Amino acid sequence: MDYREMDAGDYEPCIALWRRTEGMGISNADSREAIEDYLARNKGFSHVAVQDGNIVGTLLAGHDGRRGYLYHLAVESDYRGQGVAKTLVHTCLNRLRDAGIERAHIMVIGTNEGGRAFWSNLGWIQRGDILLFSSDTNVT
Numbered sequence: 001m002d003y004r005e006m007d008a009g010d011y012e013p014c015i016a017l018w019r020r021t022e023g024m025g026i027s028n029a030d031s032r033e034a035i036e037d038y039l040a041r042n043k044g045f046s047h048v049a050v051q052d053g054n055i056v057g058t059l060l061a062g063h064d065g066r067r068g069y070l071y072h073l074a075v076e077s078d079y080r081g082q083g084v085a086k087t088l089v090h091t092c093l094n095r096l097r098d099a100g101i102e103r104a105h106i107m108v109i110g111t112n113e114g115g116r117a118f119w120s121n122l123g124w125i126q127r128g129d130i131l132l133f134s135s136d137t138n139v140t
Contacts, residue, residue, distance in 0.1 A: 001087075005044060025109055073088060
């Protein structure tokens with residue numbers, strides 16, 4: 001298994017994997033243009049796992065200068081349980097730490113039991129004291 005930085009040319013196999021991954025939400029923020037912009041603004045933080053020339057795992061990561069944010073951790077079902085996701089998480093967290101970011105967050109859809117279990121097993125803490133509010137930017 002090889003791990004490398006995700007680049008704009010990885011969009012098609014990544015979006016295909018995200019669409020196949022149960023419990024993952026896809027939105028307009030996952031358009032080619034949006035992902036290319038995200039990768040350009042957060043150069044060096046997002047990574048993919050590659051086996052035999054095929055992307056089998058992804059993790060988008062970036063920061064706002066204060067906190068890190070992880071998105072779209074996905075691993076092909078045939079490669080789960082082999083440490084791919086854990087390696088992607090540690091790689092991205094190491095990059096964030098090297099950039100001076102001391103804390104990172106991941107948002108998991110509440111019904112995604114597998115995702116909730118994965119993050120809990122890695123030692124991440126589910127916060128009950130913070131509420132997430134969202135709005136489209138075209139709302140006044």
